[in-house]
Amino acid sequence: MTQVTMPPMRPVDVAERREASPETREPVFEIRGLTARYGTNVAIKDVNLEISRNLITAVIGPSGCGKSTFIRCLNRMNDEIGSFDHDGQILYHGIDLYGDGVDPVEVRRRIGMVFQKPNPFPKTIYDNVAWAPRVLGLKQGLDERVERALKGAALWDEVKDRLKRSALSLSGGQQQRLCIARAIAIEPEVLLLDEPASALDPIATASIEELMHSLKEDYTLVIVTHNMQQAARVADRTAFFSLDVDESGRAGVLVEYDETTKIFTAPSDKRTEDYVTGRFG
């Protein structure tokens, strides 16, 4: 939190990033022909995409193109919505997440999620992080686990002296980092971030983005964002979703998926180019 870089103004400012080595390219998710519906309303249609390990994958696109629906399919959060229904497969290390005998609770334990609005529990800072490990039976070395999670979320130094204070006393940006700490305390493999910085000011946003770079070492990250600069700054790969309107109705489709640099500098689809250059959306 000492040095803060303000967001660059132009979407094409793509940060330098290390070339992902071949062994880190192992796919974590293989999404095959995913169509998601709420009732008769098709949210996303026929999405095919692979998400690789220890990379940050950004999902961008205009409002209503199904970005959130897509990311919520990845940890079965959509199960909570009664009218949700899907076709196609989401393979997680080769296992179909929606297959027979797959417990959505177990899926979510391995695939964590951070939401748009910080949603800390009305408990102490310590208990926010410690609650899930305790419930899941990870009681050994709980204090160390909490400390590790808070350090991982770059929050430890700010809260170490007030762990027993209410989490609601933290600022918005701190609350969001607490939510990230809470998510990584149970050591998931994947972290899904659904517009994690959209409710935060630029300074807090910068610290979340910085944090994402360090989280990449240990986790596979998928971030939904409507902020193109953010995708350009943090993501290794970017998936561009758009709204496809045809005679059967409107549905979100995956237009292009590639290295972030390519998406923002040399997109192969006209719609992507229009979007990233600000001519649309």
Next chain:
Amino acid sequence: MSAVQPALTMRGDSRVRRRRIVNRLAESAATIAALAAVAVLGIVIFSVAKRAGGELSWGFLTEDLPTFGQTGGGIAPLIVGSGILVGIATAIALPLGVLTALFLSEFAPRRLSAAIQLTIDLMNGLPSVIIGIFAFGLLVYGHTQSAYAGGFALSIVMLPLIARSTQEVLRLVPRSQREGALALGVSRWRIVVGIVLPSALGGILTGTVLAIARAAGETAPLLFTTSIFVNQLTTDPRHAMPNIPVQIFIWSESADPEDHKRAWASALVLIVFVLLTSLLARLALARTRRKLSR
């Protein structure tokens, strides 16, 4: 300036004045209504207190019931009896009411939830005399009156109140918190116990205390289930138990003016109990709110 805009006085034309008058009328009507509501409570307390004042003493609270024709005496057995009856009722209604509310707000499919909701609302509107007869037919007829039967009858009064108020506070727990917990790979039931219930605890407590206050004054259900009692301290719930509301009723029917005085004094005790418990509930709620928002 005034030459350019001679009409600008900022005093308003007749329409503005009319609006101001209507506004003032509406405001005073609302204020008077609010004062009237407070006044009713004030008058009730005042009139009861005035008639009861002379009778009320420490002895009145701690002594045994008077025998026929005796002056003095107290209502200790009534207080203990009412306490036990309400205790039994709470022990039944609190877990059932909270679980019902949890089922409705966390687990039930929407249609079933609506049906049960309606049932609870109807139950809340059930005349207490009907509840009394029901408990009588179920537990007293063919057996004897007992505190169990009385507590059971009171629990029917309390159940919908607790269920309803619990449901209201559960609804106040933000959806985002349930989602946050769900995303941690925690099962529904653990989320309810670990996140939802603690947030709602203050509200549940308030609802329960208000239900207790209500049940403590219910008379009809007890007339059927625990009204033929000895006038001594009783703690065995297998027998009918002396209690405040029924004794007030009995005394008020009596020919002895001493008994009337006792009825008023008992009524005051009951009112003070209800007021104190309600106040306590509010304080508890305020405290949990403060704790949650700090």
